Amino acid sequence: MVTVVVDNVSHTYTKPVVTVALVDIDLEFKHGGLYALLGPSGCGKTTLMKIIAGLLKPTKGRVLFDDKDVTDWPPRKRNVAMVFQFPVVYEMNVYDNIAFPLRNYGYSESEIRKRVYEVAELMGLKDVLKLSASKLDPAGRQKVAVARALVREPSVFLFDEPLSNLDPLSRMELRVKIKELQRRVKTTMIYVTHDQAEALTLADYIAVMNEGRVMQFDTPQNLYEYPRNTFVGFFIGNPGMNFVNCELVEQGLKCSDILYPLSSREVEFLRKYGGEFVLGIRPEYIRVEVKQGLAKAKCSIREDLGTAVLLHLETAGGVVVKAKLPPVTAVKEGDEVFIDFPREKVRIFTKSGELVL
Numbered sequence: 001m002v003t004v005v006v007d008n009v010s011h012t013y014t015k016p017v018v019t020v021a022l023v024d025i026d027l028e029f030k031h032g033g034l035y036a037l038l039g040p041s042g043c044g045k046t047t048l049m050k051i052i053a054g055l056l057k058p059t060k061g062r063v064l065f066d067d068k069d070v071t072d073w074p075p076r077k078r079n080v081a082m083v084f085q086f087p088v089v090y091e092m093n094v095y096d097n098i099a100f101p102l103r104n105y106g107y108s109e110s111e112i113r114k115r116v117y118e119v120a121e122l123m124g125l126k127d128v129l130k131l132s133a134s135k136l137d138p139a140g141r142q143k144v145a146v147a148r149a150l151v152r153e154p155s156v157f158l159f160d161e162p163l164s165n166l167d168p169l170s171r172m173e174l175r176v177k178i179k180e181l182q183r184r185v186k187t188t189m190i191y192v193t194h195d196q197a198e199a200l201t202l203a204d205y206i207a208v209m210n211e212g213r214v215m216q217f218d219t220p221q222n223l224y225e226y227p228r229n230t231f232v233g234f235f236i237g238n239p240g241m242n243f244v245n246c247e248l249v250e251q252g253l254k255c256s257d258i259l260y261p262l263s264s265r266e267v268e269f270l271r272k273y274g275g276e277f278v279l280g281i282r283p284e285y286i287r288v289e290v291k292q293g294l295a296k297a298k299c300s301i302r303e304d305l306g307t308a309v310l311l312h313l314e315t316a317g318g319v320v321v322k323a324k325l326p327p328v329t330a331v332k333e334g335d336e337v338f339i340d341f342p343r344e345k346v347r348i349f350t351k352s353g354e355l356v357l
């Protein structure tokens with residue numbers, strides 16, 4: 001169990017073309033924690049994992065394991081276990097696949113047997129130990145890869161999109177298994193995904209990345225309630241936060257035909273940041289009323305999502321927002337309603353997208 005510190009790391013690939021993959025990354029993964037790196041394709045997640053694993057040397061910065069600078073250490077010395085999207089299984093039975101790293105490290109056969117049985121039990125592989133690993137279904141093969149990572153008792157687990165090739169049901173099943181397993185062995189785990197549901201349900205702490213930078217490193221709840229910028233506000237949530245462009249006036253924020261009232265203290269505070277802002281509110285927090293509210297809006301689309309309905313609402317002045325409401329909601333396409341944005345749920349961002357209030 002180690003604490004992994006990524007200290008001011010940047011990485012630029014030079015071939016085939018110059019590509020800036022990571023910029024000034026500072027992160028601390030505390031020992032025993034379950035962390036996720038979440039971000040769109042190409043944002044630098046795998047590059048960061050490779051740097052932590054020792055498969056790639058950063059162009060700038062250091063990696064520390066428990067205060068030891070390991071930047072120049074080879075992967076083997078770091079004792080990290082990686083599991084990738086496409087599981088690597090060898091043409092041998094499941095038992096030998098799991099035993100493989102232990103044999104490499106020269107463990108005795110009796111110790112190997114003890115450990116293989118332990119992890120096979122944990123991963124639900126006990127009944128298939130004699131089967132050929134390559135004949136298992138994708139979920140089974142990924143379980144073998146996880147078991148093989150686990151059996152070595154590494155200092156850190158690095159999982160890079162291990163579930164993205166599985167069917168939804170196996171994905172959910174294995175996600176729970178991975179969380180259980182991490183809680184049991186308490187090994188620091190960094191889990192890469194571009195699926196927010198996976199990151200939010202799995203991790204205690206999430207680094208949301210975009211274009212080689214960390215946008216926010218926080219708990220799932222804080223990412224949801226207090227996104228530090230519009231990127232996180234939009235990336236987290238299903239659908240993401242609504243954003244409305246506004247102008248600061250004496251009484252509050254004027255967003256086309258909506259005047260969103262603010263206290264004079266709030267207006268004064270905002271004035272330091274300029275005259276234009278973005279008002280953010282999550283679809284779940286918009287109030288939709290029949291009789292009165294902040295502004296009148298027309299429902300252009302109603303999407304039934306099963307557990308909720310999503311209303312696309314537009315004011316006469318062209319402000320468009322989505323509201324997520326309980327499935328019993330009676331509003332139909334074409335109906336006129338009133339919308340309201342509860343003050344405690346409204347977040348105000350600068351025009352360039354940084355949270356200010």
Ligand SMILES: Nc1ncnc2c1ncn2[C@@H]1O[C@H](COP(=O)(O)OP(=O)(O)OP(=O)(O)O)[C@@H](O)[C@H]1O
Pocket residue numbers: 013014015016017019020021039040041042043044045046047048194
């Ligand atoms: N070996 C490489 N050589 C050159 N450029 C690379 C290499 N690996 C990645 N890149 C580039 O670096 C950037 C970051 O890539 P990276 O694979 O780290 O992103 P990612 O977040 O893991 O994406 P994905 O979700 O698609 O796996 C991308 O622009 C990518 O094209």
Ligand SMILES: [Mg+2]
Pocket residue numbers: 045046047160
């Ligand atoms: Mg990747």
